[in-house]
Every structure is written in structure tokens, then in C-alpha cells.
Amino acid sequence: MAAYVVEELQDVTLDIAGPEGRLAGHDLMSPFVWTEGKTFRLLVRVLNNPLGPTDPTGVIWGGDSDDGVMFRMRHVPAIVPGPNPDDAGGCEDPTVVRGEGGNYLVFYTGVDAARSQGSLLVAKGPELTELHEQRVMLKAPQGEGNIKEATLAQGSDGQFRLFYEYAKDGASRIGMAVGQSAEGPWTVVDDPFPVREDAWDNWHLSTGPIVQEDGRDPVMFYNGATVDARWRIGWVSFAPDFSHVTGRGVEPILMPPPAKVRDATDIAFAASCVVMGENIWLYYSLEDKILRRARVRYYT
Numbered sequence: 001m002a003a004y005v006v007e008e009l010q011d012v013t014l015d016i017a018g019p020e021g022r023l024a025g026h027d028l029m030s031p032f033v034w035t036e037g038k039t040f041r042l043l044v045r046v047l048n049n050p051l052g053p054t055d056p057t058g059v060i061w062g063g064d065s066d067d068g069v070m071f072r073m074r075h076v077p078a079i080v081p082g083p084n085p086d087d088a089g090g091c092e093d094p095t096v097v098r099g100e101g102g103n104y105l106v107f108y109t110g111v112d113a114a115r116s117q118g119s120l121l122v123a124k125g126p127e128l129t130e131l132h133e134q135r136v137m138l139k140a141p142q143g144e145g146n147i148k149e150a151t152l153a154q155g156s157d158g159q160f161r162l163f164y165e166y167a168k169d170g171a172s173r174i175g176m177a178v179g180q181s182a183e184g185p186w187t188v189v190d191d192p193f194p195v196r197e198d199a200w201d202n203w204h205l206s207t208g209p210i211v212q213e214d215g216r217d218p219v220m221f222y223n224g225a226t227v228d229a230r231w232r233i234g235w236v237s238f239a240p241d242f243s244h245v246t247g248r249g250v251e252p253i254l255m256p257p258p259a260k261v262r263d264a265t266d267i268a269f270a271a272s273c274v275v276m277g278e279n280i281w282l283y284y285s286l287e288d289k290i291l292r293r294a295r296v297r298y299y300t
Contacts, residue, residue: 003299004219004235004280006253012283012291014044014063015072025049027289029058030093032272033068033281040065040274043078043094043106043128049289056081057090057111062128068274068281068293078128079108086136087121088113095150095272097182099124105182106131107150118146120164122183137184138164138177147175151207152182153218156240162186163220165206171195172204174222176242193236193245195224200252201234203227208270211280216298217246221270221282224252231267233284254294256286265289 012031030045042065045058060079063071082088087110095107103124110121119139125131138147145167153161162177162184174193177186195202201224208221217237225231232252239246256268265287274281280296 001300002237002247004221004249004253004296005299006282006294007297008295010069010293010295012068012293013070014291015070028291029269029285029288030271031283031285031291032094032096033274033283033293034096034272035274038066040068040071041096041128042071043096044291045092045094046077047090057115058092058109060091060094060106060108074129076129079106079123079131079134081111084110084121084134086110086112086119086139087134089115092118093149093271095152097152099182102126104128104131107137107152109146109148110136118148120147120150138162138186138188149207151210151220153210153212153242154182155242161242163192163207163210171227172206172225174205174207192238192242193248199250200224200226200232204229204231206231206269208233209273209282211273211275213275218242221253221273221296223269229267231269233268233270233282253296254282254284259287 027049032043042063048055062078063073065071079091089111092109097105099105106123109118120137123131123134149165151163166175176192177188179186204225206223210220212218219237233254234252235249237247270284272283282294
């Protein structure tokens, strides 16, 4: 049976960091990292700590790195809340795709001004500081929760899959939509996999990054949790055309270390992957405030 094994952990820091590698006075979440040539690029959700009643739930900042560990942050954010009413309350969970003509497509969660609903939005532009054409890709009916945390992949059949988190019956689930291009239009289909009643992912599920390599089934490093929201990171693999699941780890591959304070959030949450040779560098957040990456190897 296939296995994905964590073999090394590293702290990820920003050049405007404070104690313990964090932005002073801010929490860091959803680190989306990719490479362009020899340069690592980053988009990350940044929010105030503590979060005030009028503070946005997130602003998306960008940075660059030579080693994938220390990032030099840009002087201005990539995406800020508003004036679109669908993201006036905050911008969260960035995912980057290079579209036609070399444009960046940044999928992100937009939170409305009342902080009552999150929708899946996309911004488009030639540079991370020149994003425009912001529009809603998927939105739940009023009062039916959130759609967020986009992950995109193209199947062997040529069609694109858009995975996303949505709310159902007081829990998070992973949904899937199919489209002819990375920009849609999207048709929602059946959920790709369910919770497991007697496992560590028996209540909540949320999307994580997908790795596609020649000779192996596509694998998603997804996020799962119990009813008390103790989030862990596991893996699930799919047929090349994403028609069905071909494998799923029994236990999580990443768990939070023991908390330093009693009120710390018990969360490890996967956001992105960079493949380098036989190594998969999985970028994730801890306690909704600390950034790390794990070196993951595939074994059979």
C-alpha cells in the first residue's frame, strides 16, 4: 500500500517578522507557495491578533524567497477587502493558477461585510500587485454557509476539477465542480469523498493541495477534524480522471505539537505543495498563526 511519510519539519518565516517568526501583531494562515524558475512565491492570509470588531478577517500579502523558508514580503498587499460587497469583510485562503496568456488567477475566499457568508472569488492580472476582474465563482444560497478553500487540478480527461470546502449540517465538507477551463464555468457534481465515522476525520473535511506526478495517482493532502475541531492533515488519492478514490491514509500524517498555552487552537491545516525531486514540501499553518513546511516522501 502507498504511504506518505513526513521526514522533516521546518519553520517558515517572513522578513518583517516578530517573535517566533510571526508578523508582529498579526496571525498568518493559508500559505500558498509555488515556484517560478528558482524563486519561491508566496501568498498568505494576514489578520490582526486580537481581531477587532471592524478588522477584516484577512488581507492577502505576497512575498518571494530563494530557499522556500525565508520570504521577503512585498510592500503592498496583493488583495484587500472591497469595494466588492462579497469580500468587504475580508480576503482569505489564496490559491494561485497561471491562466491563459500568463495571467495569474488567484482564487480566494471573500467574506461579506457582515461576516455572515464566505464565497469563492477569483482575481486576475499580469502581476500579483496588478490583479483585477474580481468576480464570484461559487456562492452558496443565502443562509446556507460558506464556500471557500479552492484547489484546482486537471484530470487525464482534460477537464478541470475545482475542489472547495462548504458548510453542511453544522460541519465542513469537500465539494467538487467540473469545468472546461480553470476559469469555468463550473458544474457541481457529487462530493469526492465522505467523512469516516470512526476515524480522526469523522466530522469536518476541508480541501488541501493536490500533487500530480507521472506514474502515480493524484493525491490531495486534505484537512480533517473531529466535532470539536481538532484539525489534522491526511491524504487521499484519486484515479487520474478523478472519477473515484484509489487510496486514503488511515492516520493523519501531520498533527500539531503540544501547545505552549492552554487556549491555543488545536489545528494543523495544509495549504500548498512544492515538488522538488522525490520530496514534496507541504506548506501548512499551526494554531491559525504559525507557518511551517514538511518534507514528505512517497513509499510503496
